[in-house]
Amino acid sequence: MAVGKSAATGAGRGILLARGFLLAATAMIGALLLIPFLGFATSQAAEPAVAIPPPALDQPAAAGGGLQTVVLAGGCFWGVQGVYEHTKGVTQAVSGYSGGAKETAHYQMVGTERTGHAESVSVTYDPQQISLGKILQIYFSVAHNPTELNYQGPDSGPSYRSAIFYADDDQKRIASAYIAQLQQAHVFNAPIVTKLEPLSGFYPAEDYHQDFLVLHPTYPYIVFNDLPKVDNLKQLFADYYRATPVTVMASSRPSQ
DSSP: OOOOOOTTSSSSHHHHHHHHHHHHHHHHHHHHHHHHHOOOOOOOOSSSOOOOOOOOOOOOOOOOOOOOOEEEESOHHHHHHHHHHTTTTTEEEEEEEEEEGGGGGGGHTTTOOOOOOOOEEEEEEEETTTTTHHHHHHHHIIIOOOOOOTTEEESSSGOOOOEESSSSSSHHHHHHHHHHHHHHHHHHHHHHHHHHEOOOEEEEOGGGGGHHHHOOOTHEEEEEEEEHHHHHHHHOOOOGBSOOOOHHHHTOOOOO
């Protein structure tokens, strides 16, 4: 039984939280009541992690090179952002929208599934600390399930698709090679459906979506679907896990 994300009908954080909490709490209570009979624990994510090999092809860190950014879509951006906010070497993870026009990059409009956007996360990282290949390994292993076409766990529609929005030919080449490697290794029970799409723009989501996992760790959807992803990051990628997340809220504060 999955705890679903609230429908995209709220005009802001208050409506989103109120309506989502009522719906999700009801499902969560039902799930808890079924535990003794079905034998599962609330610490188990709706989308379990899969241990996978690192990419054979990766991007070497250039001497004196600066920060790099890759845009990833893997279902609801709350969980994907939360995973990368707890990943060492990531300097910022911003929830937003990619794949559509700037004018329609708003939560209520994206939720109509008519804008072409995917809920995405712009992951900025230091290649001296973590490589693009490792970012992608975490993406395929714990951040989402790459075998689900146009849905992710309890959320359905093209805006929840699995997609890598590549910024250049190097990102496309590394991502494409890694997908082929994982397909050939048959590490998943079904074919990978992750799309490779050229990055035409990334539009940050509304403020109330940013750092959602960090700010609302007891929200039922987060408890059931997303906190286990952070736990899986800690278990499968211990060397890259950090307990104190890097947040959009902290990075947007003026320097002292």
